[in-house]
Amino acid sequence: MAALDDKAREPNAHQIDAKKSTIRVYSWMKVFFGDITPHRFTSEETLADFVRDNEYCCIGQSHSYNGVQVAPSLNAVLMGKSTLDFCDVDPLAKTVTCGPSTTIEQLKRELLEYDLKMFNSGNYMAQTVIGALVTGTHGYGAKATMADAVTQLTFLDGQGKIVALNRSDPSFRYAILSFGTIGPIISVTLEAASLESFQSDAWITRLSKKNALQKGSIATSWAVVPYSDPDDPLIMLHTLRQAKTGKAKKRHRPNILSWAGIATFIIERYWAIDRLLPALRRPLQRLADRLNIRSHRRTITDPRDLDYLYDPEPFLKSQRSPDILTGLFSTTHTAYNLAFHVPLDRAEEVVKFILLEVDKWRSLRFFLKSLIGVRELSDKSPLPFAGNFEGPTAAIDLFADTRDYAWLERLQREVLTQFDQVRPHWGKSAIVHEFEASLGTEEISRLRDLHRHHYPLGNLKPNDRVQRLLDLNRPMPST
Numbered sequence: 097m098a099a100l101d102d103k104a105r106e107p108n109a110h111q112i113d114a115k116k117s118t119i120r121v122y123s124w125m126k127v128f129f130g131d132i133t134p135h136r137f138t139s140e141e142t143l144a145d146f147v148r149d150n151e152y153c154c155i156g157q158s159h160s161y162n163g164v165q166v167a168p169s170l171n172a173v174l175m176g177k178s179t180l181d182f183c184d185v186d187p188l189a190k191t192v193t194c195g196p197s198t199t200i201e202q203l204k205r206e207l208l209e210y211d212l213k214m215f216n217s218g219n220y221m222a223q224t225v226i227g228a229l230v231t232g233t234h235g236y237g238a239k240a241t242m243a244d245a246v247t248q249l250t251f252l253d254g255q256g257k258i259v260a261l262n263r264s265d266p267s268f269r270y271a272i273l274s275f276g277t278i279g280p281i282i283s284v285t286l287e288a289a290s291l292e293s294f295q296s297d298a299w300i301t302r303l304s305k306k307n308a309l310q311k312g313s314i315a316t317s318w319a320v321v322p323y324s325d326p327d328d329p330l331i332m333l334h335t336l337r338q339a340k341t342g343k344a345k346k347r348h349r350p351n352i353l354s355w356a357g358i359a360t361f362i363i364e365r366y367w368a369i370d371r372l373l374p375a376l377r378r379p380l381q382r383l384a385d386r387l388n389i390r391s392h393r394r395t396i397t398d399p400r401d402l403d404y405l406y407d408p409e410p411f412l413k414s415q416r417s418p419d420i421l422t423g424l425f426s427t428t429h430t431a432y433n434l435a436f437h438v439p440l441d442r443a444e445e446v447v448k449f450i451l452l453e454v455d456k457w458r459s460l461r462f463f464l465k466s467l468i469g470v471r472e473l474s475d476k477s478p479l480p481f482a483g484n485f486e487g488p489t490a491a492i493d494l495f496a497d498t499r500d501y502a503w504l505e506r507l508q509r510e511v512l513t514q515f516d517q518v519r520p521h522w523g524k525s526a527i528v529h530e531f532e533a534s535l536g537t538e539e540i541s542r543l544r545d546l547h548r549h550h551y552p553l554g555n556l557k558p559n560d561r562v563q564r565l566l567d568l569n570r571p572m573p574s575t
């Protein structure tokens with residue numbers, strides 16, 4: 097795939113209608129794009145006929161930031177735009193089976209009908225379930241990597257034949273988090289959990305207070321004010337605990353007419369102000385830092401709330417007014433987001449390193465946007481390509497104005513140079529060979545072998561950076 101490069105390659109003999117009907121597909125925030133021939137499907141049979149006879153790649157909703165879904169000049173199987181969106185709940189087994197067009201929101205709503213929920217999820221729900229699973233999409237807390245909940249999957253091999261795998265198959269753990277190297281995946285079965293209410297606490301505090309405040313919580317995420325004191329940055333801390341009787345909603349915040357009150361008001365709306373007045377980013381944050389503000393809000397979440405992990409108030413955040421601020425000016429719609437995983441016990445060190453690094457880059461007129469997100473994945477995933485395969489990690493999310501996305505790649509490279517065991521997010525990291533060390537050559541070769549076993553003729557074409565990382569272009573042993 098070529099970033100910011102629309103140079104079409106020579107059409108391949110296998111490609112159908114290549115010149116006639118190409119369209120441009122874009123990654124989220126439109127930084128990566130490629131020209132493809134689109135294909136939508138209404139049945140597994142026609143999909144199987146298609147993959148047997150063509151070279152192709154798979155696209156979900158094309159919401160990955162890093163363009164992992166884009167392989168230019170190819171037939172693209174547009175899963176998110178197809179109608180294979182079944183979603184069947186088995187309430188006794190507490191599982192749900194869904195298709196490649198099913199979105200996360202659809203899956204969550206279907207589960208709710210049976211008083212069930214997903215164990216964990218990312219903060220946006222328009223993605224396809226399968227696109228999210230195969231890129232290692234995560235939330236935070238236990239079982240944070242969504243793919244940990246998968247018990248079975250079926251996919252089509254290069255002959256269009258159905259292959260079904262479950263957790264007891266040795267290749268299962270490679271196939272389910274395989275970022276476009278196994279596909280199309282045509283169904284997945286996930287475990288679900290009973291509905292539950294949580295005590296959600298949100299503080300504005302200092303990093304030095306985090307350990308004490310998060311004690312006893314079952315899930316923690318924090319967001320760092322990037323231009324605050326690098327020795328002890330200002331953070332917004334969010335924890336979840338099992339809701340207990342007697343613990344009620346509470347709110348402690350400074351008087352709105354004090355400097356600290358005004359700063360709190362600004363910080364809580366920071367993402368909107370940041371968009372409107374980018375030049376004020378650093379001075380506003382320095383002011384908030386000096387005022388040393390504190391606040392605490394406790395909410396008891398509604399067990400039927402679909403996005404309680406990210407927005408503890410009832411209903412979806414997008415359903416509340418003023419929508420123009422929550423929608424149009426939120427970082428989701430205005431910033432490029434790059435993320436990677438670092439070992440949890442080194443997260444604070446990495447964040448402080450990033451703060452010092454970006455402050456030096458002021459002379460280059462680069463400013464991080466919004467806050468630095470840190471989600472704690474508190475257990476180990478059994479999936480070799482999950483961020484937390486080696487142990488608990490912190491998923492670090494960096495944001496910048498879209499035109500500045502390449503600076504985030506540089507930051508990723510600096511962190512990779514300074515720290516060991518930095519692992520990729522397959523929908524957000526720049527996919528570079530420096531990740532090879534933390535992924536392990538043995539695991540990489542297992543996925544490469546699996547891909548070659550099922551697609552010996554090479555008709556499934558993953559993204560170019562993925563091909564390079566897995567060395568998929570090397571001749572097959574038999575050729």
Ligand SMILES: Cc1cc2nc3c(=O)[nH]c(=O)nc-3n(C[C@H](O)[C@H](O)[C@H](O)COP(=O)(O)OP(=O)(O)OC[C@H]3O[C@@H](n4cnc5c(N)ncnc54)[C@H](O)[C@@H]3O)c2cc1C
Nearest residue numbers: 156157158159160218219224227233234275276279281523
């Ligand atoms: C606003 C926003 C918020 C996000 N929040 C989070 C978050 O909270 N946590 C997090 O971890 N990530 C998050 N992400 C990242 C996002 O979850 C992933 O990038 C996800 O893959 C996007 O899903 P998609 O359906 O758009 O897949 P695409 O981007 O279209 O595809 C991703 C990969 O999946 C493959 N693929 C898709 N469908 C199939 C199939 N049927 N068979 C085989 N391969 C397939 C593609 O080839 C590609 O390699 C966010 C992204 C956005 C835009």
